[in-house]
Amino acid sequence: MAPPLGNKSDTSGHESRHSRRAVLAGAAAFGALGAFGAAGCTRVADAAGTDGGDLLQRLRAQGVVRLGIAGEIPFGYIDKDGHLTGEAPELAKAIFKRLGVDRVQPVPTEFGSLIPGLNSQQFDVVAAGMYVNPERCAQVIFADPDYQMLDSFVVRKGNPKGLHDYKDVVAKKAKFATGTGYAEIQYAVEAGYKESDILIVPDQVAGLNAVEAGRVDVFAGTAVTTRAVVKKSAKAEATKPFAPLVGGKPHVDGGAFAFRSAETRLRDAFNVELHKLKRNGELARILRPFGFTEAEMTDLTAKELCGGGKSG
Numbered sequence: 001m002a003p004p005l006g007n008k009s010d011t012s013g014h015e016s017r018h019s020r021r022a023v024l025a026g027a028a029a030f031g032a033l034g035a036f037g038a039a040g041c042t043r044v045a046d047a048a049g050t051d052g053g054d055l056l057q058r059l060r061a062q063g064v065v066r067l068g069i070a071g072e073i074p075f076g077y078i079d080k081d082g083h084l085t086g087e088a089p090e091l092a093k094a095i096f097k098r099l100g101v102d103r104v105q106p107v108p109t110e111f112g113s114l115i116p117g118l119n120s121q122q123f124d125v126v127a128a129g130m131y132v133n134p135e136r137c138a139q140v141i142f143a144d145p146d147y148q149m150l151d152s153f154v155v156r157k158g159n160p161k162g163l164h165d166y167k168d169v170v171a172k173k174a175k176f177a178t179g180t181g182y183a184e185i186q187y188a189v190e191a192g193y194k195e196s197d198i199l200i201v202p203d204q205v206a207g208l209n210a211v212e213a214g215r216v217d218v219f220a221g222t223a224v225t226t227r228a229v230v231k232k233s234a235k236a237e238a239t240k241p242f243a244p245l246v247g248g249k250p251h252v253d254g255g256a257f258a259f260r261s262a263e264t265r266l267r268d269a270f271n272v273e274l275h276k277l278k279r280n281g282e283l284a285r286i287l288r289p290f291g292f293t294e295a296e297m298t299d300l301t302a303k304e305l306c307g308g309g310k311s312g
């Protein structure tokens with residue numbers, strides 16, 4: 001898989017030690033990046049930040065849907081030739097075409113800025129493989145998951161500290177990093193890691209850099225993200241995938257497209273097409289080139305993963 005533009009991420013000045021601050025900072029930082037995506041927009045929504053329920057009609061008329069992506073291989077990224085690709089954009093292309101919207105336009109931002117960017121109209125949908133969880137379901141609505149996933153760590157070659165899950169990270173007092181806005185922040189905190197001690201980096205490449213340079217012992221991400229990012233590293237490896245504990249129980253995540261809370265009609269129309277692609281095997285065919293296997297195909301629903309939150 002080709003590397004994305006910006007693959008040589010320089011972490012200097014972008015790392016932060018506090019996750020929630022980093023998420024808020026991400027929202028503020030979004031402005032500059034968001035301007036890129038908003039450039040092609042012909043109309044913004046009303047003051048309430050909704051589209052009165054006819055967003056799909058508007059997208060059909062425009063012929064283009066703006067996708068929020070986070071430069072994360074293999075989920076959603078710009079390849080070395082400048083083309084948008086990844087499991088979520090490729091799936092978006094297939095589904096939106098079936099919905100009568102022929103083109104997709106990427107709006108790159110940091111992962112932690114995806115929900116703020118969606119809710120401030122910088123793009124129409126989050127196409128970044130975002131995990132569905134109750135905290136996020138209180139802010140956006142999700143389609144049903146298009147894949148399921150375990151976590152894994154980027155560690156130095158040979159895994160010198162013997163880090164295989166979040167419990168090990170706490171027990172061995174390892175220096176821990178993950179990405180801005182990542183679900184992995186909460187998994188480490190649930191295992192007993194102090195939130196203010198987490199090194200928050202902009203993305204997986206910055207995480208790899210931090211491990212290689214010895215600033216941290218471990219960077220946590222999805223199993224496919226860590227596997228992809230270590231491919232070009234002589235100094236780091238990815239650990240065996242594992243299920244993080246949520247509420248004390250091993251948890252399998254499901255990743256999905258996110259929509260603004262008012263856009264239930266668009267989300268529902270998207271779900272109808274998604275389920276057709278699941279049934280006819282097309283979904284597996286679209287995701288396979290990005291490293292997704294039968295083991296990542298899923299029947300999980302947004303409703304069950306939203307738990308106590310709104311599922312839309």
Ligand SMILES: CC1=N[C@H](C(=O)O)[C@@H](O)CN1
Binds near residue numbers: 075129132181182183
């Ligand atoms: C695709 C993805 N999922 C996780 C999340 O949703 O928080 C993070 O690991 C960031 N990337």
